[in-house]
Amino acid sequence: MAKLFQKKQRTGTWDKPVLVNIPDGPFRLKLFGDPHLDANGCDFELFEKHWQELSVENRVFGVCIGDWFNNWLRVLSHLWKHEGDPDDAWVLFEYLMHQNGHALLGACSGNHDDWTHGPVDPIDMLMKQHGVVYRQGAVRLFVEAGGKGPIQIALRHKWKGHSMYSPAHGLRRAAAEGWHDHIMVGGHTHVDEDRHYIQPRSGFMSHLFQLSAFKKFDDFADVHGFKPHSISPVRDLVIQPDKDDSDPDKVMAFYSSEEAARYFNAL
Numbered sequence: 001m002a003k004l005f006q007k008k009q010r011t012g013t014w015d016k017p018v019l020v021n022i023p024d025g026p027f028r029l030k031l032f033g034d035p036h037l038d039a040n041g042c043d044f045e046l047f048e049k050h051w052q053e054l055s056v057e058n059r060v061f062g063v064c065i066g067d068w069f070n071n072w073l074r075v076l077s078h079l080w081k082h083e084g085d086p087d088d089a090w091v092l093f094e095y096l097m098h099q100n101g102h103a104l105l106g107a108c109s110g111n112h113d114d115w116t117h118g119p120v121d122p123i124d125m126l127m128k129q130h131g132v133v134y135r136q137g138a139v140r141l142f143v144e145a146g147g148k149g150p151i152q153i154a155l156r157h158k159w160k161g162h163s164m165y166s167p168a169h170g171l172r173r174a175a176a177e178g179w180h181d182h183i184m185v186g187g188h189t190h191v192d193e194d195r196h197y198i199q200p201r202s203g204f205m206s207h208l209f210q211l212s213a214f215k216k217f218d219d220f221a222d223v224h225g226f227k228p229h230s231i232s233p234v235r236d237l238v239i240q241p242d243k244d245d246s247d248p249d250k251v252m253a254f255y256s257s258e259e260a261a262r263y264f265n266a267l
Helices: 002-011 042-051 074-082 086-103 120-128 169-178 219-224 257-265
Strands: 018-019 027-030 060-064 106-107 133-135 140-145 149-154 185-187 192-200 204-211 234-239 250-256
Touching: 018 106, 027 042, 027 185, 027 257, 042 086, 042 234, 060 086, 060 149, 074 140, 086 106, 086 120, 106 140, 106 149, 120 133, 133 140, 169 185, 169 204, 204 250, 234 257, 250 257
Parallel strands: 018 140, 027 060, 060 106, 106 133, 149 185, 185 204
Antiparallel strands: 027 234, 140 149, 192 204, 234 250
8 A cells, every 4th residue: 555655646636747848949839628529519620620730840739628529428328329430539539649649748638538437548548659648637737848947737627616707717716726827728618718817926927718619519508508608619829938927928829720820930
């Protein structure tokens, strides 16, 4: 038991950062919302468009906040009658990872992904094959790209806290409670909102992103009458590590990858 405890102690909790090194200089970072790649309502063309833009050579990297699949299991398996063949989605995911997985810096699982309880988690296995930092539910990255220190990124599939006035309330609450990251990203609820939080004493600015999903047509939302509150399941960030932590231009967010590329190429 002591050895198991020591192993757990070395691993730490999700907020223990993992250092990721990329070449020095400005870079782009695509934030991917819930993919749900096996859903017939998934806008795969949009996902593929952004995924194919990932490129280590062009300094375009990515992160994702989980729910890669619907992954209907056990009591929910009857829902497959409304979907396509789940095997196709797994084959497709393997192809995507072999295509551009090396440009994915980090990802976490979503609640749907966590329903898998086999001896091997195929998502975790593919992530490790391609050097992606992957963890259940949440992960924290320190991306070293030169400048004035690492870019700190906190990914959680679901942040604690709800508000009828702000879908990003959980992110805002976490930042106010002392999280000290340049970029904080959440998903799960399939809605969009971008916010900022400025630490009162230091002026450190946290950029908060609540992301929607690629699941454009959702039977559950349709049946229950949930109104869509989505803009895009992707944010395309341009990050300049050499700028001060209080400078709002350190992290610039775009909904259009074309606009992000135009801004990045002009630096």
